[in-house]
Amino acid sequence: MRCAVLTLALAAFASGVALADPPAANGPRIEKLPPKVRPVVIKEVGDGTIDSVERAKDGARVVFDIEFTLNGRSRMFTVTRAGELLDEQVFLEETPAAVQKIIKDTVGAGKLGEIDKSVEDGQTEFDVEMTSAAAKRHFTVGADGKLLSREISLADAPAPVQKTLQAELKGAKIETIELNFEEDPPSYEIDATRAGKSVELTIAPDGDIIDED
Numbered sequence: 001m002r003c004a005v006l007t008l009a010l011a012a013f014a015s016g017v018a019l020a021d022p023p024a025a026n027g028p029r030i031e032k033l034p035p036k037v038r039p040v041v042i043k044e045v046g047d048g049t050i051d052s053v054e055r056a057k058d059g060a061r062v063v064f065d066i067e068f069t070l071n072g073r074s075r076m077f078t079v080t081r082a083g084e085l086l087d088e089q090v091f092l093e094e095t096p097a098a099v100q101k102i103i104k105d106t107v108g109a110g111k112l113g114e115i116d117k118s119v120e121d122g123q124t125e126f127d128v129e130m131t132s133a134a135a136k137r138h139f140t141v142g143a144d145g146k147l148l149s150r151e152i153s154l155a156d157a158p159a160p161v162q163k164t165l166q167a168e169l170k171g172a173k174i175e176t177i178e179l180n181f182e183e184d185p186p187s188y189e190i191d192a193t194r195a196g197k198s199v200e201l202t203i204a205p206d207g208d209i210i211d212e213d
Contacts, residue, residue, distance in 0.1 A: 086118060138151050149182070178190075185205055
């Protein structure tokens with residue numbers, strides 16, 4: 001869920017921590033986490049069992065990735081040192097009906113992967129992984145069931161977009177191409193690397209460059 005993971009050596013978590021009766025039964029273990037993280041962990045894990053705790057860096061801030069098992073299912077969530085819940089893994093049936101429909105329609109005959117729920121600036125989004133034709137892609141859905149973005153391959157991009165990419169990204173490796181439906185008309189957001197440096201482009205359907213970084 002987050003990159004640049006640095007494993008946090010918490011031996012107390014190695015055998016799992018049941019949080020059914022917090023805080024007395026788990027106080028000594030939970031206290032190893034920062035004070036603002038503890039109540040979030042207790043609330044999210046509930047009656048589940050913690051499987052692992054990892055300390056990571058998300059830009060300049062420290063976050064904690066918590067993996068746990070609840071009702072026989074493995075789950076994960078990420079919380080900042082300040083106690084902000086960044087995202088949490090959910091399952092299809094736990095999402096709103098409109099979200100379930102667009103996920104099923106988008107995945108189609110493919111295989112559904114993990115679903116991560118996040119809230120930013122008051123807006124809830126679901127980031128969905130899927131595998132289709134042996135390729136792993138992801139897409140994002142709003143709480144109202146609107147498709148916000150979808151990762152595509154270069155071959156799926158319109159010819160004008162492909163032409164611009166070939167001209168602008170010579171010698172670069174394209175990492176991802178996102179079709180952003182929040183723009184009107186939809187735009188194509190490209191992340192690439194060239195000579196060890198990150199390159200970002202936003203391209204209109206007609207191939208015009210909207211933004212470059």
